[in-house]
Amino acid sequence: MALAAQQRCNSAASTIAACPRPSVVAPVSALRCSQGASTSDRCLRTAPSHNARISGITSRRTRGFQLLCMSGHGAMPEYKLTQKPPARLAVFVSGGGSNMKAIHAAIKEGNVNAEIAVVVSDVPTCAGVQYAQQNGIPTLTYPIPKKGDFPGLTVTQLVDGLKTVHRADYVILAGYLKLIPADLVRAYPRAMLNIHPGLLPSFGGKGMYGERVHKAVIASGARFSGPTVHFVDEQFDTGPILAQRAVPVLPTDSYKQLAARVLKEEHKVYPEAVSALVDGRITWREDGIPIMWSAH
Numbered sequence: 001m002a003l004a005a006q007q008r009c010n011s012a013a014s015t016i017a018a019c020p021r022p023s024v025v026a027p028v029s030a031l032r033c034s035q036g037a038s039t040s041d042r043c044l045r046t047a048p049s050h051n052a053r054i055s056g057i058t059s060r061r062t063r064g065f066q067l068l069c070m071s072g073h074g075a076m077p078e079y080k081l082t083q084k085p086p087a088r089l090a091v092f093v094s095g096g097g098s099n100m101k102a103i104h105a106a107i108k109e110g111n112v113n114a115e116i117a118v119v120v121s122d123v124p125t126c127a128g129v130q131y132a133q134q135n136g137i138p139t140l141t142y143p144i145p146k147k148g149d150f151p152g153l154t155v156t157q158l159v160d161g162l163k164t165v166h167r168a169d170y171v172i173l174a175g176y177l178k179l180i181p182a183d184l185v186r187a188y189p190r191a192m193l194n195i196h197p198g199l200l201p202s203f204g205g206k207g208m209y210g211e212r213v214h215k216a217v218i219a220s221g222a223r224f225s226g227p228t229v230h231f232v233d234e235q236f237d238t239g240p241i242l243a244q245r246a247v248p249v250l251p252t253d254s255y256k257q258l259a260a261r262v263l264k265e266e267h268k269v270y271p272e273a274v275s276a277l278v279d280g281r282i283t284w285r286e287d288g289i290p291i292m293w294s295a296h
Helices: 098-108 127-134 155-165 182-187 211-220 255-279
Strands: 065-070 078-083 087-093 114-121 139-141 170-173 192-196 228-231 241-244 282-284 290-292
Touching: 087 098, 087 127, 087 255, 098 114, 098 127, 098 255, 114 127, 114 155, 114 255, 127 139, 155 182, 170 255, 192 255, 211 255, 228 255, 241 255, 241 290
Parallel strands: 087 114, 087 170, 114 139, 170 192
Antiparallel strands: 065 078, 192 228, 228 241, 282 290
């Protein structure tokens, strides 16, 4: 019976972990792991019998509710839905901010129970900062620029500003190219996400971003690539992996063609991951692996 109830994950890349064996606990309408060929997010569980979708992209009728859950290794979490105000996000950008725009669009559509409280950038003239200013979102500059007349913040000022002035609940890195200072990482334990344009742990690390990643993937002969959403630690691209999407690498691909294919998936998976984070739909295995759950 338990074996018949188990849903198996079809991972699109060998780096994706297998889905843990579920324990069926009422009230549950269905149980699944959403690791298909094109969507290889770490194990997402379907859940409450009210049939409202709370992960992937949440429905309007579940916006403002948090999934409170506790679970052991591979066990179905105990849960209840509690109404909560929108989470406050601090979004870090260095360029155009397309992932920030995708998250902002999902917020406005009612699919992420959050608001962007502040945008932080190391490039105060970048398009991402301009977008924030056009939408009435406060902006900060970190670190202090070496050139120009823009006032920047020290690490202490940054942490204090995010925590006390802007009251940010979570930090979301959306194309921010600087290493996050250790003090900020420690101020947001398990509350800071980054998105990388390759399938980590491959093609990551210092200096691996943007077109450099896509060129390296093509040069390696890899047959698949895709974005990775992971929690942030004190190094580049080494934090626990939360979600991944896999796309094919075609024999005739240029790095620009591959980049466009990957970016399309980034704009889908990142809002889903942020939604799960702010809803409380992420549990942690004893070995430190995060699990993201989904419900219809």
